[in-house]
Amino acid sequence: MKLPIMFYQRLFKNSSLTIFLFLTTFINAQQNQQLTIYSSDKEQSVAVQKIMIDADYTFDEALRGSSIPSSVKNKLDLVSVKYYGFDGKLHQGQIIVNKEIANDIVDIFKVIEKIKFPVEKVVPIVEYNWSDEKSMNDNNTSSFNYRFISGSRILSMHANGLAIDINPKQNPYVKNGTSIPAGSEYKLKNMGTIEPDSKIVKVFKEKGWTWGGDWKSLKDYQHFQKIIK
Ligand SMILES: [Zn+2]
Numbered sequence: 001m002k003l004p005i006m007f008y009q010r011l012f013k014n015s016s017l018t019i020f021l022f023l024t025t026f027i028n029a030q031q032n033q034q035l036t037i038y039s040s041d042k043e044q045s046v047a048v049q050k051i052m053i054d055a056d057y058t059f060d061e062a063l064r065g066s067s068i069p070s071s072v073k074n075k076l077d078l079v080s081v082k083y084y085g086f087d088g089k090l091h092q093g094q095i096i097v098n099k100e101i102a103n104d105i106v107d108i109f110k111v112i113e114k115i116k117f118p119v120e121k122v123v124p125i126v127e128y129n130w131s132d133e134k135s136m137n138d139n140n141t142s143s144f145n146y147r148f149i150s151g152s153r154i155l156s157m158h159a160n161g162l163a164i165d166i167n168p169k170q171n172p173y174v175k176n177g178t179s180i181p182a183g184s185e186y187k188l189k190n191m192g193t194i195e196p197d198s199k200i201v202k203v204f205k206e207k208g209w210t211w212g213g214d215w216k217s218l219k220d221y222q223h224f225q226k227i228i229k
Helices: 005-035 099-114 132-137 199-206
Strands: 036-039 046-050 076-084 090-098 163-165 173-175 178-180 223-225
Touching (some): 099 199
Antiparallel strands (some): 036 046, 076 090, 163 223, 173 178
């Protein structure tokens, strides 16, 4: 039997349309999955709010351009964290940390999210071309950066991913009356400020971390670190 050419044309047209619709639906579903979180508080899962994605790197992408020895790279992990931003919305970011403290960071960020302590952004420092200064000026929260302690040739605790800096603009590094980043000020009650008696300081200390806000010769209010034995 010979079918008229019109039949084939129509068949082709319809099936292309079907494939197109299928793909569109599939892609939309994938995107929504990434942007919507579900509450498990109730028995029925209900979409509760959109989540803002601040960083979406793979492990290798997040370390691109860093000249770290493989012995250091093997100690690192990329951790996803959630937090409420300065806009009051729920955000998801990423942080490169030492594997030894990855669980601490996950637990601490669960508290940060629960008490809604505002964190402006958490983005791997590769986004700032490995410049701590650029990252701080953008008020970015970060951990790993293969660098020396400012003004020295001693590797920082950040070089092993064993320290974290949170909201640098509200929690500056202060020495001899100079604040870094420039123009920043440590002022209690400002949004995102780490206060000495706060839950956030308490939860770090419970897990064996020290806080730069307790140091005497200088203050590094953004900085928490943990010595691994
Ligand atoms: Zn630090």
